[in-house]
Amino acid sequence: MIAAKAAIEGTGEQNDTTPVSDAAAKGHCAVVSVLVAAKASVDAAVDRSDSPLFRAAMQGHVDAVRLLLGAKADARTPDCFRQTPLSYAESSGHALVAQVLREHLGIDE
Secondary structure (H helix, E strand, C coil): CCCCCCCCCCCCCCCCCCHHHHHHHHCCHHHHHHHHHCCCCCCCCECCCECHHHHHHHHCCHHHHHHHHHCCCCCCCCCCCCCCHHHHHHHCCCHHHHHHHHHHHCCCC
């Protein structure tokens, strides 16, 4: 995909996603790693402002969350509903993801 110069960012269309966002939502860390190495944005928001980190946190993909945080994904900025990746992880019952995010943000339990 990358060698063939396929787009690694969204098209800007409504309900568009990005390859890194889709891979993060499914927990495909190898794909996320390749895309990040190819300079895909780890903060590109899709649809309702859900970045790859939001999508990985909502789905409970702790390894994808760690990978995105390591690539400097923004864990602080809320989405259009004033929610953060941490609030989504907590409300979705993903305790380990929430713990990783709290540690990254320096929040004591």
